[in-house]
């Protein structure tokens with residue numbers, strides 16, 4: 001189980017308000033897409049879940065409990081770039097997660113435990129279609145292959161929540177379609193909660209079970225930093241037509257009153 | 258006619274081109290030496306090659322009358338030991354402090370400025386202090402190299418850690434890595450190629466400090482010998498020694514390049530792509 005709750009979240013950097021009044025419940029197993037203009041605070045939103053950022057007001061809860069304010073293995077992430085380690089081969093990149101978990105001091109596996117971990121890693125590498133490239137370094141992989149590796153690497157920890165920050169932004173349409181075909185079954189089989197930021201509306205609608213849009217509702221042309229972004233749309237995509245999520249409207253009404 | 262910037266020499270002519278300047282310099286030397294000898298048979302400034310070869314042979318293959326040692330090899334061994342100790346310890350300290358300062362904000366806040374200031378101290382200025390504190394033995398020479406080399410290493414390596422994409426450090430944490438694990442498995446290997454580069458640049462300064470220290474207080478060593486025979490204007494010793502030191506430094510450089518390419522293929526793959 002992995003329900004994420006945002007209770008009246010505000011994020012500010014100095015004078016600049018980035019996010020304001022974010023109220024949201026993300027049910028376990030949701031595939032949530034986040035869209036919004038550049039600078040709306042989408043990456044900031046992910047950093048909140050990651051624990052890399054603390055809200056200036058409000059709380060974020062995982063299954064009703066606050067979580068440690070630093071990244072941990074229960075929340076995986078794939079960034080747009082720099083997600084894989086350049087000094088490790090494909091296999092080494094995936095293996096690292098197992099080595100971290102099993103050897104606190106050396107972070108290196110040898111002998112039988114290593115063989116087992118290699119087996120598990122190879123299964124993941126096969127699943128993302130990188131089998132033939134297991135001994136290559138990332139610099140010898142294409143952008144799409146690197147992103148697939150980043151996904152395999154994150155999956156090794158069986159995270160409850162997987163965060164994707166424009167993971168396919170740098171890919172051509174063909175590779176992107178391949179990645180979509182890859183991620184959807186993985187999400188279904190592993191029963192994770194996925195939160196994906198994207199600029200591609202089609203991608204957002206095509207993959208997700210729920211979609212939210214972040215944008216500023218109030219603007220001050222003299223001082224654009226005075227107002228933060230809020231959730232302007234919240235759509236349930238599991239029905240035939242996209243339907244606004246009830247909780248969202250209620251939260252908005254509460255906020256207004 | 259292609260542009261000059263597009264004229265690329267072939268492999269064979271590349272070797273010839275590389276050797277040409279050396280041959281030219283040798284030629285100029287031989288002519289100059291012969292001319293001076295013709296004018297003054299006792300000239301010491303440009304000894305003929307034959308004389309230098311004879312002297313080198315004597316230093317390398319005949320035991321010294323007083324100490325019974327082969328002078329060239331004894332000097333080389335002493336100097337290389339000091340150099341290896343100095344550079345090795347510097348590299349170790351540089352890695353540890355560089356990692357700590359680059360990775361831990363608390364360490365960065367407390368030592369970052371200190372290292373920046375320390376690296377501004379001219380090492381030669383503290384040499385007297387070293388002689389006073391550590392005596393005239395091996396230790397003060399090794400410490401001079403360490404003092405001269407380490408601050409720059411620490412600064413450079415900590416900056417290298419700091420310039421790693423934040424995403425990588427976050428990613429490593431989401432894979433369950435602790436600070437220690439991230440340091441040894443993510444940050445350390447990624448700064449090793451940089452360490453190799455720094456060491457290549459530091460060979461020159463390291464030799465400078467070594468020879469300076471040996472010139473002032475030592476009883477064996479390459480720098481000691483050069484400054485000892487200077488009194489008798491023995492250019493036939495000094496010139497071969499300088500050539501030998503240069504050759505050693507050049508070989509170290511080649512060795513470091515080789516080690517870097519062997520041990521960190523990923524770093525050079527990236528470079529080749531750029």
Ligand SMILES: Nc1ncnc2c1ncn2[C@@H]1O[C@H](COP(=O)(O)OP(=O)(O)OP(=O)(O)O)[C@@H](O)[C@H]1O
Nearest residue numbers: 013014016018036037038039040041042043044045
């Ligand atoms: N560490 C920081 N310090 C100060 N301001 C920041 C910081 N991080 C983000 N911001 C500001 O917060 C705002 C939102 O940034 P964020 O990266 O979340 O936007 P985004 O929606 O992900 O944009 P994009 O689509 O371009 O990635 C930006 O205006 C940015 O300037």
Ligand SMILES: [Mg+2]
Nearest residue numbers: 042043044165
């Ligand atoms: Mg962003």
